[in-house]
Amino acid sequence: MQNVSDELFDVIIVGGGVMGSATAYHASKRGLKTLLIEQFDFLHHRGSSHGESRTIRANYSKPYYYPLVMESYTLWQQVQAQIGYNVYFPAHQLDMGHAHDHTLLKILENCSNHGIPHEVLNRCQLAEKFSGRIDFPDDSIGILNEFGGVIKATKAVAMFQTLAHKNGAVLKDNKEITDIKKDERGVVVVSASNNETFRGKKCVVTVGAWMSKLKDERGVVVVSASNNETFRGKKCVVTVGAWMSKLVKKVSGVEIPIKPVEIHVFYWRVKEGHEGDFAIGGDFPTFSSHGGVHVFGTPSLEYPGLVKIVVDSGDKCDPDKREWGPGVRMNELKEWIKESFNGLVDWREPVVKQACMYSMTPDNDYVVDFLGGQFGKDVVVGGGFSGHGFKMAPVIGRILAELAVDGVPSGGTDISPFGIGRFNNSQK
Structure with missing residues (x-):
């Protein structure tokens, strides 16, 4: 069995349902070093992504879902x-x-x-x-x-996981995540254009006119499992479905009303x-x-x-x-x-x-946003899909991967209705 505890991933995805699996597919398709973690067996029947079928439809009463579902039709077929x-x-x-x-x-x-x-x-x-x-x-x-x-539900989740694995993603199930935090040692990762990386406790940047172009890579996130195993990544995406409120409140103090x-x-x-x-x-x-x-x-x-x-x-x-x-x-x-x-x-x-x-969620809309606070833009959450999210998995997976790695979704995709701030959350 592959030991990944000492590796540094580009993105760690916590939650192996349809959204997390689609995110792993999109991240790995880009060549990113990707880890997908699930607390139960993959394709288990204890959550929201199993079963025989889900519907897909464009007849939404809220207009901002239309471009998402139309892209999803195309992505499902691709x-x-x-x-x-x-x-x-x-x-x-x-x-x-x-x-x-x-x-x-x-x-x-x-x-x-x-x-x-x-x-x-x-x-x-x-x-x-x-x-x-x-x-x-x-x-x-x-x-x-x-x-x-x-949409054939369990079959679709298996499809995303299979393709993610084919693209080089690491898949780990039966790993219950108990904590997510920033690296207490303050490790800084410096990456070169030849994909070589250097790690240090501190970093001094003196690049003159190129300062604004240099990306901040200080966001090393540590994900801890119940067996004391830890996983390290530059970015983390949390897609744990019905467990979202519990986990997010535990690791950040943010209360998301899911x-x-x-x-x-x-x-x-x-x-x-x-x-x-x-x-x-x-x-x-x-x-x-x-x-x-x-x-x-x-x-x-x-x-x-x-x-x-x-x-x-x-x-x-x-x-x-x-x-x-x-x-x-x-x-x-x-x-x-x-x-x-x-x-x-x-x-x-x-x-x-x-x-x-x-x-x-109270308004039946999704939650797709940065967790913020101590995590800044290093942790992205995707949840609260309110019984109508499965059909959108291909496009939500794309958006979550892009938020984690690029900071913004491509193509001008509007995710403003899905922000955490609409619930007036407070942090401890």
Whole structure:
């Protein structure tokens, strides 16, 4: 087994879910010496990145997500081409709800502002479009566009990890991180153009007119594991999902209001003889129902003859002491299925149940920022993806790697809505 405790990495990524794995892929693709650390087994089922599928859609009510998701569509296809198998499966996206629902109106505005081709369907048009497979009340509408799809979740995480390893990244699992701190010895790393490095306790810089161009490389970060093993890196990215608040508060005193929520995913049986009508690759869409109980789902893919239909809510939990409860709002979900699929989906009981966690912020927006304080720009955090982040993993991974190494995301990517400062945090 490779001993990396004495090595100095360009970037250490703490958390091996989809965001950390995508960050490791992007960092290693640039030739950076990269370490990815996971507290449990890689591809474990205790967090937020496992399971069979996630949806991808462009129908956001907040406009700043549109460029991110559109880049993600491109990156998913580019990355899967490198690995040689598919993790992204295209479909149309259908959003449904009352004609005056605020979220639907914002989605319509977003489609118009960004030139997304779409159809607005009333009840009769919807029935005709999908041959009676989907129904909703007379006062509702549907917004249909081509930018939907399904991402194979665990398969996608494995893809990023495999490519990162192929690019030279070091992957370490079953390493619970207990502390992150700046090097107490104040080690300064000086790098030459031939990639040679020199290390010293102090450094005097006298480069005259070139002073402003010289990068400060004093930020050596020490990451400590529960077995007293330590890892050293010039930069660190923290992507620990539902454990973000706990770890960040412990190492810095910063309180980021990210609340873990336990979510239950259900698969329901399609009526015999109609399995193909609900399968991926046909015309059946990924879908969301807004207003009242928020329901979303996908065509059948992972389990033939079963469709995934989920209530987009859950109960707050401690990620280390989960109750693995029976799920919430089941009666409302059953009623929604009964009314929406004209008897073609058995609404009485789900066939398969899975559990995972969301990491929720108060405004449902991400956290992508420098940790600041004693860490300055040496530690970057990515979390609080609030149940809609998985689809963005390729672009978030790019942004996190660029923040750590370059200090800014490329291409003028706007991450201003995702700053820690919006929560008015204070440090100890």
